[in-house]
Amino acid sequence: MLGLLATVALAASSSPPPTAPSLATNLPTGPMELPDEWMTAQRMSDGSTDLSVAKYVNARGAANQLAARTRSVYRPLAERNWSFFGPHNIGGRVVDIAVDPQVPDQVFIAAASGGVWKSSDAGATFTPAWPDGWGQAIGAVAMTSDGVLFAGTGEAQPGGGSITFGGDGVYRSTDRGASWHRVGLADSHAIGRFAIDPSNEDRIFAAASGNLFVPGGERGVYLTEDGGDSWQQVLAPPNDTTGATEVLIDPSNPDRVYAAMWDHLREPHQRTYGGPGSSLWRSDDGGQNWQRMTTGLPTDADQGRWGLALAPNNPQRLYAYVGTALGPFRAFYRSDDGGDTWTQQPISANQASQSTFSWWFGKIFVDPGNANHLFLMGVNLMRSTNGAQSFSSVGGVHADQHSMRWDPKVPGRVYLGNDGGFYRSQNNGASGWVKSTDERYTQxxxxxxxxxxxxxxxxxxxxxxxxxxxxxxxxxxxxxxxxxxxxxxxxxxxxxxxxxxxxxxxxxxxxxxxxxxxxxxxxxxxxxxxxxxxxxxxxxxxxxxxxxxxxxxxxxxxxxxxxxxxxxxxxxxxxxxxxxxxxxxxxxxxxxxxxxxxxxxxxxxxxxxxxxxxxxxxxxxxxxxxxxxxxxxxxxxxxxxxxxxxxxxxxxxxxxxxxxxxxxxxxxxxxxxxxxxxxxxxxxxxxxxxxxxxxxxxxxxxxxxxxxxxxxxxxxxxxxxxxxxxxxxxxxxxxxxxxxxxxxxxxxxxxxxxxxxxxxxxxxxxxxxxxxxxxxxxx
The missing domain is CATH 2.130.10.10 (YVTN repeat-like/Quinoprotein amine dehydrogenase)
Incomplete structure (x- = not known):
């Protein structure tokens, strides 16, 4: 059965759901991780305690005003054209992927601080699908079956620098990235994942990670039932430093929804990348009520970021892993009853894959056609063919993995996003990875x-x-x-x-x-x-x-x-x-x-x-x-x-x-x-x-x-x-x-x-x- 330590319910009114109580005290803290803190430290050297999106919005507004005046007064300066020199073949961090369900060979990706990009040749080359003049930090992308594209701004991985450039909400495009409109969650700072209800694609869940520097704001799991026009919080985090990093829908039973929460806060001279808010949750009524899953899972405060996945062809099969608050890998778990109970799995290879910064990854992906075939995101790409009993490293790709997607239109085709860019395998991810030849989002x-x-x-x-x-x-x-x-x-x-x-x-x-x-x-x-x-x-x-x-x-x-x-x-x-x-x-x-x-x-x-x-x-x-x-x-x-x-x-x-x-x-x-x-x-x-x-x-x-x-x-x-x-x-x-x-x-x-x-x-x-x-x- 579910270990019911906390339950939250969506009230009949539009008020936010109540917050679950804290489960422990004594939050483990750790040293600042680099290079992200190099960028963060200098931008917070003015004594501030946060890097709010509002500061960048104001600065970009002032830059736009200055550009407008330049066009008026010093037009030859404004009309000078910047030309892209390169590189096109190096790449950069790709944190999410959306496969176009209608257009063959078309995919969209989220570049960590480089915007949204579109490929029409199965990832061989990419062109921008995001305005150059907007903030470029993107955390998540998703597409409905009729081609409506969603982008969540701000990256949920607090590393590599891009957290410095947080996001300002969820955007929607009805023309495959040619134009965009913001549709909400402006105070979410970072979006970790979208989940679209396959039975009603106007129902979309968003995992809002929240501001890493400032408690509160829009955090937790949000739901829209009108295709993004409005959003309502359906799962409040256990405390005001916790945000959602993962949300999943059972494709065989869309009323069943899962979420991963992560308790994390960065202060000028220390980070807290774990705590009592880090937890896994399940709803059996479409997100109206939620229960924390605990049977077989740890309940102490030394929990860092969770990764969570389900097997599409057997949604009763779930996989999860968690790091410690200080970053090293802690444990890997499997459930065969939809999350009612969990069993810890062998961890040796998994532990090595995460190095000392499991918070940098937080993702697991399962083969849609084989519940025993899964991939763990880590420094190396780790693959299991026996339901997480053992893992082996898959070579041929850059280090630090973040996202995988299978192309339902092409058997055996898998896409991968990591710190080095975008890859494609025609061998179901087991081998044969080919890197994109044109990806212009290098940091x-x-x-x-x-x-x-x-x-x-x-x-x-x-x-x-x-x-x-x-x-x-x-x-x-x-x-x-x-x-x-x-x-x-x-x-x-x-x-x-x-x-x-x-x-x-x-x-x-x-x-x-x-x-x-x-x-x-x-x-x-x-x-x-x-x-x-x-x-x-x-x-x-x-x-x-x-x-x-x-x-x-x-x-x-x-x-x-x-x-x-x-x-x-x-x-x-x-x-x-x-x-x-x-x-x-x-x-x-x-x-x-x-x-x-x-x-x-x-x-x-x-x-x-x-x-x-x-x-x-x-x-x-x-x-x-x-x-x-x-x-x-x-x-x-x-x-x-x-x-x-x-x-x-x-x-x-x-x-x-x-x-x-x-x-x-x-x-x-x-x-x-x-x-x-x-x-x-x-x-x-x-x-x-x-x-x-x-x-x-x-x-x-x-x-x-x-x-x-x-x-x-x-x-x-x-x-x-x-x-x-x-x-x-x-x-x-x-x-x-x-x-x-x-x-x-x-x-x-x-x-x-x-x-x-x-x-x-x-x-x-x-x-x-x-x-x-x-x-x-x-x-």
Whole structure:
């Protein structure tokens, strides 16, 4: 029988169902998991405790207003076109799949921070099916038998960075992704799954995961009975930090519905990825009343994320697994009576598949034609042919699995989504996986462009290593090592010399354009006690043999990265402020002056700025009272004057006068805010051009001003709304390259505005765009 520890009922009125009582106290907590916390930590370095969708909605609104004004006043800037450079063959995290029941070979996918995509050739190639100008974080997709497509925004996996960019509800398309309309759950933050009632497809359940940072909001299981026009909560979570990650309908008895709940909360310096709210539930009356399933299942608080699946050809067969609150795999279960009772299964292979972060996966998929044939999502793709008695690893696919779907129109065809993109098997998932050849939703951290030829590029990506794009726009990219790919560099004079870095500054030097052999540099060759997830590695623009690498100490090389010497003390606040939290106390950015190789500027994750005029003989800290105190994302030095430098900052203003872009005109002694007028969003990159322009990349677009700031304009109008993590400017060709976190690499030619020149009166704080871009005005 069902272990009835809590029951919730849908009242006759429209009021929400009551909340079940908490089942335990003492919530296990664990350290922040990376890389997600790297992105999260810098955006919360303003002291905020959440990354609300509202902040991004407001920032995008301000960006849209700025773009509209640019179209009116500086039309040549707005009309500049961003062109997709690549890659098309690398891919990125795919978290859900919907197979079109009517159109042969047509599938839709949810890219974690890259929108919804459509394929009409069984996943070989994909085209966008989501507006470029909307937020790109997607968690779930589903399609009715008559072709109505639903998308749930915001990703339910709190990792890989995309949780930073939460969602704003459920969207519906009646024309297969050509147009969309939001239909509710605007405060759900993330949607984990949809379930469509096969007997009445106007009845659709949605698993709302909730805001990871703020308790409350729209959480639990919601039901629409009018095709999405309205939604009502039918299963309230046991507490206000629990959300639904899974919802399933018994195809033989649509009144029977199952759900998985997950109790999780992230705070600035710790995560709670389990607790008493984590649980499995069943309804036998179409979602009106629910009972928690407990017979044979754990009931203590040390429960992390649950995965739950049923066998379509034998819905009495259920499978479930759960992790611990700290992340390791805990147990795998099977039920043969529709969830009345559960039996624990062998766990050795399952445990290995989940590594220490079972919360990253949370999915099981069962062959529609064989209840004993199932797949467990994990680091590896795990397959069982004996009803979960044993599992084996399926090779031939990228790591970290998230979604599978069988194509009912083609026997044996299975689709798979993972951190590397989209795959198809014609052998029922047992073997023969083929990767998509065109999937343009790669998450980039950095990009570099060869000075000798701007069509040669390298970039560092989340989950997909370092990559080389030496085959021109639209050409294939090649993997060139790294774990997660972070800083990447091309030698200014020799594009065969390439540097690539994995997380925490594990870098290499290659003289074969990123190929082997590779000389390791970083932790064994440089001096530092702590290194940032994205450890800065930069050339000195005065001499390509001089390079800088920084952990918490600046290191300098005079032989092109072969050997290193420390040239600074610890330039940070002295180390982690919480041993179990993000490892604060690292240098995040360093820049040498193009006109004076003895002048360096440095920024840190704890909000400090430093400068030296004697190549590290003496270091000077900028008065903290002048600075916003948030994570310094980038420093850059004016190409014509070593006394003029810029620093950009993450975080939000949150009602304060906190700066996002600052400038010094006196070599670092004093700094002023020149970012007024920009949208209130993290600024990730800054570049001053030789002819008086200032370019910045932000979480909500690319913007342009004069060297002294002042008025800002939007640059181009067609860049997808994925965060711009890194900019690289090629001065001879005026090509600006943007690395986006979810939509790949884009190029744009920056217009010449003759009035913006090196002859500007730079000491005049009133000089900004006004008067410097007169030739870029409309008309």
């Amino acid at each position: 980039f951290y950095t990009v570099d462009v060869a000075q000798t030829d701007p069509s040669l590029k390298v970039g560092g990506t989340q989950d997909n290593g370092c990559n080389r794009g030496y085959n021109g726009p639209g050409g294939p990219w090649n993997a060139i090592g790294c774990g997660d790919g972070l800083q990447t560099l091309i030698h200014p004079e020799n594009p065969n010399i390439v540097f690539g870095c994995s997380q925490y500054g594990a870098c290499y030097r290659s003289e074969t354009a990123g190929g082997t052999p590779r000389q390791n540099i970083g932790t064994g060759q440089t001096t530092s006690q702590r290194r940032n997830w994205l450890t800065p590695l930069q050339f000195d623009p005065n001499d390509p043999n001089v390079m800088y690498y920084a952990g918490n100490i600046v290191n300098r090389s005079t032989d092109n990265g072969r050997t290193w010497t420390a040239i600074s003390p610890d330039l940070t606040g002295g180390g982690p402020n919480d041993p179990s939290g993000y490892p604060w106390g690292t240098i995040t950015t360093i820049a040498a002056a193009p006109t004076d190789g003895n002048t360096l500027y440095v920024g840190t994750d704890d909000g400090k700025l430093w400068w030296t005029r004697d190549l590290g003989g003496s270091w000077h800290e900028v008065d903290p009272a002048q600075l916003p105190g948030t994570w310094v994302t980038r420093v850059a030095v004016n190409p014509n004057d070593a006394n003029i430098a810029y620093a950009t900052f993450s975080g939000f203003r949150s009602g304060s006068d906190r700066a996002h872009v600052m400038m010094t005109r006196d070599g670092g002694h004093t700094w002023t805010d020149i970012g007024r007028g920009l949208p209130d969003a993290p600024v990730n990159s800054v570049i001053p051009t030789a002819d008086g322009l200032l370019l910045v990349g932000t979480d909500v677009g690319v913007f342009l001003s004069g060297w002294n700031g002042g008025e800002w304009a939007a640059l181009g109008a067609d860049l997808p709304q994925a965060a711009v993590m890194y900019l690289r400017y090629h001065e001879p060709s005026r090509q600006l390259t943007a690395a986006t976190f979810g939509r790949g690499i884009y190029d744009l030619t920056v217009p010449r505005c003759p009035a913006a020149s090196t002859r500007l009166p730079l000491k005049d704080p009133g000089v900004g765009l006004v008067g410097t871009l007169s030739s870029c005005r409309a008309g």
